[in-house]
Structure formats: C-alpha cells, structure tokens
Amino acid sequence: MHTPFGIIYNRIPSEGVDYPTKHASGTIIVDTGKRRLYYVLGGGKAISYGIAVGMEGYGWSGVSTISAKREWPDWTPTPGILARFPKLPRHMDGGPDNPLGARALYLGASLYRIHGTNEPWKLGGSVSSGCIRMSNDDVIDLYNRAKVGATVIVQR
Numbered sequence: 001m002h003t004p005f006g007i008i009y010n011r012i013p014s015e016g017v018d019y020p021t022k023h024a025s026g027t028i029i030v031d032t033g034k035r036r037l038y039y040v041l042g043g044g045k046a047i048s049y050g051i052a053v054g055m056e057g058y059g060w061s062g063v064s065t066i067s068a069k070r071e072w073p074d075w076t077p078t079p080g081i082l083a084r085f086p087k088l089p090r091h092m093d094g095g096p097d098n099p100l101g102a103r104a105l106y107l108g109a110s111l112y113r114i115h116g117t118n119e120p121w122k123l124g125g126s127v128s129s130g131c132i133r134m135s136n137d138d139v140i141d142l143y144n145r146a147k148v149g150a151t152v153i154v155q156r
Helices: 079-084 136-145
Strands: 015-018 028-031 038-044 045-050 062-071 103-107 113-115 127-130 151-155
Touching: 038 136, 045 127, 045 136, 113 136
Parallel strands: 028 151
Antiparallel strands: 015 045, 028 038, 038 045, 062 103, 062 151, 103 113
C-alpha cells in the first residue's frame, strides 16, 4: 500500500486466531512484545490485530478499562509530549490528519488510549508515547466490538 508520501508499507492483517484464555469475551489483551492486540471472542478464539506500542521508556503494562470511546477524536498533546516536540500544534481537531486517527478508546483515568493512526507504516514498531496504535480500519472494527467498561490488559 502507498502512503500520501509515496512510502510503501505492508498492512499487518487482522485475523481470527485460536486464543485459549480464562478472560471473558470482550476483554482486550495487548501483547506489546508481539505487537499484537487480541479481542477475546470466547470459546478459545480471538481477533488478533497488528499494533504499534510505546517507544523505549514510554511502554507500560497493567490492567485498565475502557472509560470512553470517540469517533475522529480531537488531540491535545500533553505537556511532556510538547516538551519533546515543541513544534507540535497545541490542539488538533479530529480528522484524517489527526494522529489519533479514526477512533479512540480511552483507558481509565489515564492519558493512554488505543487509537488509530495517520501513519500506518509505523505499525509493528515502538513509536508512540505510550498509546497503542492500530490501523484506522482495525480500530474502527475494534471500536464497534468493544464496550465501555471492558477490561484491557497490557502485558510486556
């Protein structure tokens, strides 16, 4: 696939997989080492999505819940991000140029999200400030499946 800048990248396909787990259907499990997010379907099955994770020093692990969901979310960089990247805009309205992409699932009271990206060629890497990035197609699919209140487990 070609990007607007002529960069060629291979989309990481989502797929149904065998995934035996004790976790309830609707649980989201993020395996940062494998760069995969699993949406548990139950009955030993899950949908596996390719992701990008936090860059060195910004990765994290733990358990949270989806506290909110937004379509084409606005983005306001945190003070920490602005300190590292001072030329960023102070706020961006939602839309195709916004780094949060087409959808965002907010994790608890934290600043972390599972969200789309306007840089899909970075999927599979350690590139974010801690958020979990997905292709816009995949985050729309996950957004339509996941419920507010669902458990999200991020493991290294």
